[in-house]
Amino acid sequence: MITPPALSDASFALCIALLALIPFAAIGFALINTGLGRSRSAAHAMLASLCVPGVAAISFVIFGFAWEGTAGGSAHILIMRGNPWNWLAVQPLFFRGLVPGSNASLIAYMQMLCVGIAALIPLGSGTDRWKLGAICGSTFLFSAITYPIFAHWVWGGGWLTELSRYGMGLGLIDCGGSGTIHAAGGLTALSIAWLLGPRRGKYSHDGMPTAIPGHNSTLVLVGCMFALIGFLALNSAGALLLAGVSRWQLVLVLVNTFLAAATSSLATLGTTRIRFGKPDASLSANGWIAGLVAISASCAFVVPAAAILIGAVAGMLLPFAIDVFEFRLGIDDPGGSISVHGVAGLWGLFAAGLFAHLSGSGPGQLLAQIIGIATLLGFVLPLTYGLNWALDRVYPQRVSGDGERQGMDLHELGADAYPEFAIHTDEFMTR
Amino acid sequence: MLIYIHSRVPAGPLTSSRFVIDLNIFAILLDGRMKAYPMKIAGLLLLVSGWLLVVATIALLGPAPARGAFVAAGIAVEILGLGLLSRSHSNWREDQG
Numbered sequence: 001m002i003t004p005p006a007l008s009d010a011s012f013a014l015c016i017a018l019l020a021l022i023p024f025a026a027i028g029f030a031l032i033n034t035g036l037g038r039s040r041s042a043a044h045a046m047l048a049s050l051c052v053p054g055v056a057a058i059s060f061v062i063f064g065f066a067w068e069g070t071a072g073g074s075a076h077i078l079i080m081r082g083n084p085w086n087w088l089a090v091q092p093l094f095f096r097g098l099v100p101g102s103n104a105s106l107i108a109y110m111q112m113l114c115v116g117i118a119a120l121i122p123l124g125s126g127t128d129r130w131k132l133g134a135i136c137g138s139t140f141l142f143s144a145i146t147y148p149i150f151a152h153w154v155w156g157g158g159w160l161t162e163l164s165r166y167g168m169g170l171g172l173i174d175c176g177g178s179g180t181i182h183a184a185g186g187l188t189a190l191s192i193a194w195l196l197g198p199r200r201g202k203y204s205h206d207g208m209p210t211a212i213p214g215h216n217s218t219l220v221l222v223g224c225m226f227a228l229i230g231f232l233a234l235n236s237a238g239a240l241l242l243a244g245v246s247r248w249q250l251v252l253v254l255v256n257t258f259l260a261a262a263t264s265s266l267a268t269l270g271t272t273r274i275r276f277g278k279p280d281a282s283l284s285a286n287g288w289i290a291g292l293v294a295i296s297a298s299c300a301f302v303v304p305a306a307a308i309l310i311g312a313v314a315g316m317l318l319p320f321a322i323d324v325f326e327f328r329l330g331i332d333d334p335g336g337s338i339s340v341h342g343v344a345g346l347w348g349l350f351a352a353g354l355f356a357h358l359s360g361s362g363p364g365q366l367l368a369q370i371i372g373i374a375t376l377l378g379f380v381l382p383l384t385y386g387l388n389w390a391l392d393r394v395y396p397q398r399v400s401g402d403g404e405r406q407g408m409d410l411h412e413l414g415a416d417a418y419p420e421f422a423i424h425t426d427e428f429m430t431r
Numbered sequence: 432m433l434i435y436i437h438s439r440v441p442a443g444p445l446t447s448s449r450f451v452i453d454l455n456i457f458a459i460l461l462d463g464r465m466k467a468y469p470m471k472i473a474g475l476l477l478l479v480s481g482w483l484l485v486v487a488t489i490a491l492l493g494p495a496p497a498r499g500a501f502v503a504a505g506i507a508v509e510i511l512g513l514g515l516l517s518r519s520h521s522n523w524r525e526d527q528g
Binding site: 080166194364369371373377 | 475478481488502509516517521
């Protein structure tokens with residue numbers, strides 16, 4: 001189990017600066033999700049990207065942090081065969097009990113930003129058909145229940161970090177959030193895509209998918225650049241606060257994060273060039289994000305050569321994962337959130353077990369990482385699916401057919417994002 | 432009374448004297464004959480069961496290789512659950528037309 005030491009004044013100041021840069025990741029995701037959606041839903045997507053971090057932060061401060069807590073804090077313990085199993089934190093609501101200037105206060109603020117970023121991920125899979133009210137409701141459930149429970153197990157001293165007691169290395173390693181932020185967000189995106197169903201016109205009567213390209217590649221590519229800043233800050237802050245890495249080792253975190261993003265994007269570019277004859281801009285942009293997601297778990301513990309390999313595998317996996325979801329499973333995921341965050345996040349957790357070099361980790365580390373993956377699939381996915389299914393029963397999450405034809409901007413907001421231009425055609429014609 | 436334990440159910444209406452029990456989970460995945468709702472529940476239950484198998488393995492078994500084998504079995508159960516859940520949504524979409 002990794003126990004971070006108390007921060008020096010210089011490290012504390014550095015953390016504050018890093019935490020101020022993390023919202024760039026949210027800006028990046030907002031631009032990517034908007035650019036990959038239709039023009040008639042652009043304003044709706046950007047407004048949703050503002051609402052989601054807000055709802056997430058409020059619900060996390062009120063409820064979420066009370067269940068997530070920090071390592072060493074009070075918690076519900078279950079005794080199994082003489083060993084304590086830390087299941088759930090017991091902290092006061094509304095962030096009460098946090099001492100300003102303590103490590104715990106920094107972690108609490110970082111978690112408030114992380115839950116907002118994780119909650120933005122499902123927006124990509126629900127683009128063009130997810131009601132704003134339902135987005136806020138789903139975000140509330142995710143930030144108050146799903147995310148805090150799993151984050152407590154990984155970052156709050158929960159049972160996944162205590163796997164070291166059973167000879168499994170140092171317990172689950174996830175210093176930048178490949179599993180806790182991205183895979184959890186990606187699996188929620190999968191639940192949303194399942195519950196909403198595909199966009200009208202996405203599949204023909206014989207089940208073949210139709211390409212509905214994003215309306216603005218420039219937004220998508222600029223979003224990738226913003227996301228890089230956010231990920232560099234997030235991975236560095238996670239390494240300092242959650243993994244006990246000294247500030248002198250942060251250079252390795254920065255190098256690994258950039259290398260993985262670059263190789264992943266180039267690998268996607270190469271794969272699409274070979275398969276389609278020309279590189280695909282939006283897929284290569286998604287490849288960039290997939291590399292950032294995959295390296296997050298192990299950014300402080302792998303050598304640069306391993307970071308290149310982790311990024312390359314993430315980048316090559318991405319186009320195939322998108323094809324499987326779209327063609328084989330009939331899942332309409334306009335922003336690629338399930339593949340970029342879910343699949344790459346799970347790969348990042350697994351890769352940390354393969355390549356991380358830590359004193360005391362040993363061969364049991366890979367098993368700890370696999371147990372983390374099993375927990376995401378067997379606990380987080382059913383929980384988030386069940387919560388969103390229940391919300392859908394009470395308040396249908398999908399917009400009406402008329403609303404979808406009209407566009408989310410006009411239907412829900414009453415005004416288009418680009419009122420001077422008629423830049424969309426009708427893709428609802430029967431094929 | 433006839434009880435069929437087979438992936439292919441013979442044609443003809445079901446009667447009180449003719450029960451069909453389809454226990455071939457792979458056939459269910461491939462055929463998609465089961466209605467979406469029970470498949471969805473079964474998929475979710477399999478996901479949770481796989482995870483509980485993994486958790487029980489940590490507490491009850493000693494170090495590798497037994498623990499590794501049971502964790503792999505738990506993951507395999509989860510993959511089955513994921514397949515079933517995915518199939519249930521494909522059926523739902525087909526029903527919607």
